[in-house]
Amino acid sequence: MKIMIHTIAALFFLWLFYERSYQYRACIQAASSSCYGPDCSNLISGGAVWSVPALLFSSIAAYQL
Numbered sequence: 001m002k003i004m005i006h007t008i009a010a011l012f013f014l015w016l017f018y019e020r021s022y023q024y025r026a027c028i029q030a031a032s033s034s035c036y037g038p039d040c041s042n043l044i045s046g047g048a049v050w051s052v053p054a055l056l057f058s059s060i061a062a063y064q065l
Contacts, residue, residue: 006061013054021047 021028024043027035035043 003064010057017050
């Protein structure tokens with residue numbers, strides 16, 4: 001049961017990371033000060049933060065296998 005919860009949490013945070021940072025990586029790399037998404041939010045300010053809990057929950061789920 002714990003492995004399912006950790007896997008779902010990992011997938012959720014991976015999705016957030018993709019939505020907020022990874023799909024706009026070309027814009028983020030080319031921008032010197034800011035890169036704005038379709039909803040006019042600044043993508044540079046914290047999109048990569050979502051990769052940390054995704055990696056943490058993925059590691060916990062893998063350890064429980």
